[in-house]
Amino acid sequence: MSWQVYVTDQLMTPGEMVSAGIYGMDGGEWAGEGCIRPAPHEVIRLINIxxxxxxxxxGIKVGGISFLYVSHDPQEGVILLNRINAPSDKEKYVACGYISKMCVVFGVVAGNYKMGNCSKVSCRLRDYLKQAGY
Structure with missing residues (x-):
């Protein structure tokens, strides 16, 4: 199975995300694309939160970039982050991570895009992967 197809076609194709990926529960990248790619220890920290x-x-970092914690929900398996105090609009990011059974779907949007767009697309893929046993 090519995980990259899910990242490219399901997460990145709508055109709003600057980065997206699917990561194992050990923090390892299954597939990813874009300018912000979390390191394994960053993924593990997000999972723990x-x-x-x-x-x-x-001190939450994703791809070495500091993010502010917005919220998380252990029942829903989600974390929301933002970076609003950035030097430019292009560096203002919102990010979300959704846990499935075996992986985390992570997405980042930049500028004036809203968290809802990132969250909706990431959650939809997570739900699909959950139903498929991942």
Whole structure:
């Protein structure tokens, strides 16, 4: 199975995301695309926050870039982040991560795009992967 097809066709194709990826629960990248790619330890930290295993929401980084914690929901398996204090609109990001059974679907949008766009597309792919056993 080519995970890259899911990233390219399902997450990136709508045209709003600057980065997207699917990551294993060990933090390893299954497939990814774009300018912000989280390191394995960053993915693991996001998973721990989502699952309620970590309660320190300071200093969250994704791809080496600092993000502010917005919220998370362990029941829904989601985390929302933003970077509103950026030097330019192009560097203002909102990000979301959704946990499935075996992976995390992660997306980032830039500029004036709203979190809802990132969240809707990422959640839809997560739900599909969950139904497929991933």
């Amino acid at each position: 989502i699952q309620g295993k970590e309660s320190d929401f300071n």
